[in-house]
Amino acid sequence: MTREKLYLFDTTLRDGAQMNGVDFTLADKLAIARLLDELGVDYIEAGYPGANPTDTSFFSERRPMRAEVTAFGMTRRPGRSASNDPGLVALLDAQADAICFVAKSWDYHVRVALETTEEEMLASIRDSVRAAKAKGREVLLDCEHFFDGYKAKPAYALACAKAAYDEGARWVVLCDTNGGTLPHEVERIVGEVCAKIPGDHVGIHAHNDTEQAVANSFAAVRAGARQIQGTLNGLGERCGNANLVSIIPTLKLKSEYAGKFEIGVSDESLGRLARVSHALDELLNRAANRHAPYVGESAFATKAGIHASAIVKEPATYEHIAPERVGNRRKLLVSDQSGRSNVLAELDRIGIAIDKNDPRAARLLDEVKEREAIGYAYETADASFELLARRLLGQVPHYFDVEKFDVNVEQRNNAKGERVTVSQAVVKLKVGNDELISVAEGIGPVNALDLALRKDLGKYQSFITGLELTDYRVRILNGGTGAVTRVLIESSDETGDRWTTVGVSANIIDASFQALMDSIVYKLVKSGAPA
Ligand SMILES: [Zn+2]
Numbered sequence: 001m002t003r004e005k006l007y008l009f010d011t012t013l014r015d016g017a018q019m020n021g022v023d024f025t026l027a028d029k030l031a032i033a034r035l036l037d038e039l040g041v042d043y044i045e046a047g048y049p050g051a052n053p054t055d056t057s058f059f060s061e062r063r064p065m066r067a068e069v070t071a072f073g074m075t076r077r078p079g080r081s082a083s084n085d086p087g088l089v090a091l092l093d094a095q096a097d098a099i100c101f102v103a104k105s106w107d108y109h110v111r112v113a114l115e116t117t118e119e120e121m122l123a124s125i126r127d128s129v130r131a132a133k134a135k136g137r138e139v140l141l142d143c144e145h146f147f148d149g150y151k152a153k154p155a156y157a158l159a160c161a162k163a164a165y166d167e168g169a170r171w172v173v174l175c176d177t178n179g180g181t182l183p184h185e186v187e188r189i190v191g192e193v194c195a196k197i198p199g200d201h202v203g204i205h206a207h208n209d210t211e212q213a214v215a216n217s218f219a220a221v222r223a224g225a226r227q228i229q230g231t232l233n234g235l236g237e238r239c240g241n242a243n244l245v246s247i248i249p250t251l252k253l254k255s256e257y258a259g260k261f262e263i264g265v266s267d268e269s270l271g272r273l274a275r276v277s278h279a280l281d282e283l284l285n286r287a288a289n290r291h292a293p294y295v296g297e298s299a300f301a302t303k304a305g306i307h308a309s310a311i312v313k314e315p316a317t318y319e320h321i322a323p324e325r326v327g328n329r330r331k332l333l334v335s336d337q338s339g340r341s342n343v344l345a346e347l348d349r350i351g352i353a354i355d356k357n358d359p360r361a362a363r364l365l366d367e368v369k370e371r372e373a374i375g376y377a378y379e380t381a382d383a384s385f386e387l388l389a390r391r392l393l394g395q396v397p398h399y400f401d402v403e404k405f406d407v408n409v410e411q412r413n414n415a416k417g418e419r420v421t422v423s424q425a426v427v428k429l430k431v432g433n434d435e436l437i438s439v440a441e442g443i444g445p446v447n448a449l450d451l452a453l454r455k456d457l458g459k460y461q462s463f464i465t466g467l468e469l470t471d472y473r474v475r476i477l478n479g480g481t482g483a484v485t486r487v488l489i490e491s492s493d494e495t496g497d498r499w500t501t502v503g504v505s506a507n508i509i510d511a512s513f514q515a516l517m518d519s520i521v522y523k524l525v526k527s528g529a530p531a
Contacts, residue, residue, distance in 0.1 A: 003259070003260060003261055003262040004200075004226065004260060004261055004262065005200075005226070005261070005262050005263075006221065006226055006227070006228070006251065006257075006261040006262065006263050007042045007043070007171075007203070007226060007227040007228070007263075007264075008040075008041040008042050008043070008227075008228055008230075008244065008247075008248070008263055008264060008265070009041070009042065009043040009045065009070075009140075009173075009203060009227055009228065009229040009230075010036050010041045010043065010044050010045065010067075010229075010230065010231065010232070010244060011045040011072075011205075011229055011230070011231055011236075011241065012032060012036065012231040012232045012235055012280070013029050013032060013033065013044065013045060013046045013047055013058075014045040014046065014047050014048060014072050015045070015205075015229075015231060015235075015236050015237065015241050016231035016232065016235030016236050016241060017047070017235075018236060018237035019235050019236055019237060019240065020237075022235065022284060024054065025054065026054050026057055026058060028283055029046060029047070029054065029058055030058075030063070031283065032232070032280065032283065033046060033063065033065065033069075035232075035276050035279055035280070036067065036232070037065045037066050037067050038269065038272075038276075039248075039265060039269050039272070039273070039276055040066075040263070040264035040265040040266060040269045041067055041244070041264060041265070042067055042068065042227075042264050043067055043068045043070050043098060043140075044065060044067045044068070044069055044070060045070040045071075045072055045100055046058050046059070046063070046069055046070065046071070046096075047059070047071070047072065048071070048072045048073055049071050049073065049090055049091055049093075049094040049096075050073065050086075050087055050090040050091065051073075056090075059071055059094035059095050059096055060095065061095055062095045063095070067264075068097040068098045068138060069095075069096050069097050069098070070096055070097065070098040070099065070100050070140070071091055071094040071096035071098070071099050071100070072099075072100045072102065072142075073087060073088070073090075073091035073099070073100075073101065073102070074087060074088070074091075074101065074102055074103075075088070075101045075102070075103045075124045075125050075127075075128035075141075076088045076124050076127055076128050076131075077124070078114060078115075078116035078120045078121070078124060079116070079120070081127070082127045082128060082130075082131040083131075088128060088131065091132075092131060092132060092135050092137075096137065097137070097138060098137055098138040098139065098140060098170075099132045099137045099138075099139055099140070100139075100140040100141070100142055100173075101125070101128050101129070101132070101139070101140070101141050101142065101164075102141075102142040102144050103121065103124065103125050103128075103141060103142070103143065103144065103160055103164075104121060104144050104145065104149075104160075105143035105144060105145060105146045105149040105150075105156070105157045105160040105161065106144070106145035106146075106148050106149030106152060106153075106157065107149065107152060107153045107156045107157075108149075108152060109144070109145055109149075110156075118156050118159070121160070122159055122160065122163045125141060125160060125163045125164050125167070126163050126164075126166075126167045129141065129163075129164050129167040129168060129169050130167055130168075133167070133168050138170050139164070139168065139169040139170060139171075140169060140170060140171040140172075140173055140203070141160070141161070141164035141169050141171070141172050141173065142173045142175050142205060143157065143160050143161050143164075143172060143173060143174055143175055144175050144177050145175065145177045145178065146160075146161070146174040146175050146176070146177075146189075147174065147175075147176045147181040147185065147186065147189055148177075148178060148180075148181075150189050150193075151185075151189075154192075158193065158196060161174070161193060161196075161197060161202075162196065162197065165197050165201055169201075170201065171201055171202070171203045171227055172197060172201060172202060172203070173202075173203035173204070173205050173227065173229060174189070174190060174193060174202065174203065174204055174205065174220070174225070175205040176204075176205065176206045176207055176213075176216060177205075177207065178207065178209065179206070179207030179208055179209030179210065179213065179238065179239065180209055180210060181206075181216065182210065182212065182216075183212055183215045183216050183218075183219040184219070186204070186206070186216045186219040186220050186223070187219040187220070187222055187223045188223070189223075190202065190204065190219070190220045190223035190224060190225050191223040191224060194223060194224030194225065199223075199224030199225055199226050200226045201226075202220075202224065202225045202226065202227070203225060203226070203227030203228070203229055204216065204217050204220035204221070204225045204227070204228055204229065204242075205229040205241075205242075206220075206229075206230075206241070206242040207236065207237070207238070207239065207240070207241055207242075208234060208236070208238075208239040208240045208241065208242065208243075209238060209239050211239070213230070213234070213240070213241060213242035213243065214242055214243055214246050214247055214250075216242070217230065217242045217247055218247075218250070218257075221257070221261075228242065228244075228247055229241070229242065230242035230243060230244040230247055231243070231244060232244060232245055232276065232277065232280045233245055233277055233280055233281065233289070233292070234246075235280075245273060245276075245277045245292070245294065245295055246292075246293050246294060248263070248265050248270065248273065249270060249273060249294045249321070249325070249326050251263050251265075252265060252267070252270050252325075253270075253321050253325060253326075267325075270325060270326060270327075271324070271325065271326070271327050272327050273294065273295055273326045273327050274294075274295040274326055274327035274328045275327055275496075277292065277295040278295070278498075282470075282492075287470070287471040287473075287490060294321075294326045294328065295326060295327070295328055296328075297331065298331070299323070299328055300319055300323040300328055300329065300330045300331060301330075301331040301379070302318055302330075302331070315330065329349075330349075331382075339365075340356075340361060340362065340365060343361055343364055343365050343368070344356055344361060346385070347361070347364075347389060350382075350386050350389075352386075352389055352390065352393065352395075354393070360392055360393060363392060364388070364389055364392050367388065367392065368385070368388070371388075371504075374484070374504060375477045375484050375486050375504040376486070376502050376504050377486060377488065377502055378502070380488055380500055380502070381488060381500045381501050381502035381515075381518075382499060382500055383491075383499035383500055383501045383518060383519065383522040384500070384501045384502045384515075384518045384522075386522065387501075387518055387521060387522055387525070390525065395525075396521065396525060397524075397525075397529070397530070397531030398531065399431070399457075399460055399521065399524055399529065399531070400429055400430060400431040400457065400458070400460065401429065401430045402427060402428070402429055402453075402513075402517070403428040403429065403430055403435075404427075404428045405425060405426065405427045405428065405449065405452070405453075405513070406425065406426045407423065407424070407425045407426075407445045407448060407449050407509055408423065408424055408425075408445075409421065409422075409423050409444075409445055410422055410423070410424070422441060423441065423442050423443070423444055423445040423447065423448040424439065424440070424441050424442075424448055425439070425440055425442065425445065425448035425449040425451070425452040425453075426438070426439050426452065427439075427449070427452040427453050427455075429453075429456075429457070429458075431457060431458035431459060431460065432458070432459070434458050436456050436457075436458055438452045438453070438455035438456045439452060439455075440452035440455055445509055446472065446508075446509065446512045446516075449509065449512065449513060449516065450469060450516055453516055453517075453520065454467065454520065457520070460524060460529055463523065463524050463527040463529040464520060464523050464524065464527075465494075466493040466494030466495070467491060467492075467493050467519070467520065467523045468491060468492050468493065469489060469490070469491055469519075470490045470491060470492050470498065471488075471489070471490035472487070472488075472489055472490075472512075473487070473488045473489075473490075474486070474487055474508065474511075475487075475488075477504075483506070484504055484505065484506050484511075485504070485505060485506070485507070485508045485511045486502065486503070486504050486511065487502065487503045487504075487508065487511040487512045487514075487515045488500055488501070488502055488515065489501050489502075489503075489512070489515040489516060489519055491519045491522075491523070493523060493526075497526070499519070499522060501515045501516075501518035501519045501522060502514075502515055502518070503515035503516075503517075503518070
């Protein structure tokens, strides 16, 4: 059976960049564009030339990609000719394969925001599409506020889409700009549009304000649309855009879509999806969402004992897809609810061979339960679990001792007379017969302690140079005077591996110290540092 082509349009670099706290440099944009191109999306919307220096320089030269590099911008301003609108001229000059115009398809916005007439808006769409076609560009029109506009005045909303299509635009894209439209409304309205404009020229651009951007995208496809716009990890203004990282595997792995549609993402690229998703978080310097569908660390994690033993026997019992298909992995959580089969399966996964009747497996389980009762969280801190297991089995060399450490926090005036708070840590280590003292200043006590600990590990220093702290989370357990602090530290290294370690104490510095130590020792074990 021949399958129909469904197009993926990524706007991480344009709409995704609207998200609070996201600020891409040119180098970031180029790196993300490469990730997207390797993934196999059809269009990469890279920005709005003329709107800011980064986007302008992105489009100042050709960026050869398999995907169509797309520039975004407005149709010509009301009351001007196409050649007399500097914004439009800059857009037409951008080094792009395609141009995506945005135009208001809600009559209310045309009157109130643009202060012009519907006729003039339609003429602007036609003129702009014509001008871009004359420049040899493929043309798309984003119909802004299409669904709200269609509900208010269907004839005008439709006329916008039709004007672009009739003028030769390759795609008209129906945007749920406010993100408030529900899937059944999307399905009905897109169906009505596709009765007038062929669905293989219709796209959907959904926002996630009711957490249904992905569902809305699929509703549009069911109704006939053949292009989905979205972003990596659902990045975007307010609650984000439709998440391509959820959409792609659904299209590839769910038979309703996989049997009917073909997309540019190969099975092999799909197998790298989790890595692509995490690479974006890395670039944004934020922790990955562990509960993200398909690619999150918890997406295939099972906790309860009876589920875990069933999963070991037959994974399909509790998994909707095989995690490897999207580059994820099955995770059996070792926690106070877990039975022996959990522990054994987890040991097996991390490559520790142990007989299932070995009494040490039972001892490890007891130890995990005891420590979790006082606040440790091994289901998250996989590296601390591995160290606990390897220590019990005598597989962790005694690398070094921390004889003592001292951390202080000082608030004072600096040379400019400004009030500043600084921290300094002093760590005294014993590595073999060598006594080492390291001093470091940090932005806070934990940062100072971390820097001092890793400053000089003597003969082991070369094994930890790639070690980096990527996330630090603190949680107060129990509350009140009996409170203890749990610290989780996420680390990564030069190979791109990431791991989490845990520390628990009534003292936050002590808890942090334990987690830092576990991270360093884990890295030494992982790097095969000799005893
Ligand atoms: Zn948008």
